[in-house]
Amino acid sequence: MTVRLRPHHLLCMLTFVGKGYTAAFTENYIRIAARLSAGEDILVVEGPDDICAPMLGEADMHCLNESVTDRDITASEAVEALLKLPAGLGALFSPDVNFLQRMRAAFGDGSIREACQRCEWSPLCTGIAASGFDGVLVEAPGCQPAYGAG
Template structure:
């Protein structure tokens, strides 16, 4: 299976430490973090994704707002620059240790700051990055057979 992620969630997963909007959102995100850490592939999508799913029926869910769509675009541009490849809707990739290291290093250096500028979680993510990402839940899969990039 693949985890469907929108653009800005490619950055969010770098600093996810188990906090979220609601208990159901957080439980779902923890399960997704486990799947990604086990080497499951990521399929980039437009709009609401597997992380958004528990929020879609909530009053005031922001998953479809234009500002979030803009954040997705900025995040995809940043991730593309960091990984030296175009990452767009339809891209499928997996995060091995090197990719996560490159993304986290760039995130800590502020290279994704434009995508996170208006995010309510930005200060938490900055603290996680400043702490060396020590408590993050998404880790690289250890099985080398799981680290291949998908086309």
């Protein structure tokens, strides 16, 4: 199977520690983190993805807002520049050790965080990066994820 992620979620997954918008959102994201940690590939999609699914019934589906679409474009460009690989619609990534180390190093030094500007979760993610990504739930296959953190 493959986990479908929109481009800015390539950044969000780096710091996910089990906190989210709602209980349903968080429970879903924890399951996705487990799938990624088990080695499922990531398929980059346009618009709402597997992480967004619990929010799609909400009256104010922010995942359809222009600001979120702009965040996707900015994230895609940053990931492409970092990895020297396409990161737009249809791109396929494996969340292996090399991928996560490179992405987290760039996230930690701020070089791929332009898409995070004006995101309500940015302060939390900044703290997680500053802690050396302590307690994150997406780990490379074979590594022990820190479930229950946060």
